[in-house]
Amino acid sequence: MKRDQLDLDLLGVDGTTGEYKNRHGNLINNPSEVGGWSALSTTTPPEDANKDGIPDDREPSAPANRLPEWKNDPRNAQLDYNGDGRTNLEEYLTEIASELSNP
Numbered sequence: 795m796k797r798d799q800l801d802l803d804l805l806g807v808d809g810t811t812g813e814y815k816n817r818h819g820n821l822i823n824n825p826s827e828v829g830g831w832s833a834l835s836t837t838t839p840p841e842d843a844n845k846d847g848i849p850d851d852r853e854p855s856a857p858a859n860r861l862p863e864w865k866n867d868p869r870n871a872q873l874d875y876n877g878d879g880r881t882n883l884e885e886y887l888t889e890i891a892s893e894l895s896n897p
Contacts, residue, residue: 799832848886854858 815848825831840849841891846868880888 798834800834803832833845844868844870847883852886853882 822828840851842849844866848871871886872881874880875882876885
């Protein structure tokens, strides 16, 4: 999984050498004591016209999403288009978690 700067500061590059893992240092009472907050980068979120939490380019091509009454309905994230017992949103979240942990 990709680590941001805050993870690297706390855990170290390999996950075992940072301040937190080695239990070095003192209690931190204020972020300024350790150089302040790390700058975390952000990106523009992907388009999600129906606001269901699944980006438009990742929407399943299930029949329900092709029907005019469902195409732009945020409730389609709650459907189980392949019948495996997991919602479309759960399927998407599993996919992105897998992509992050296996770059």
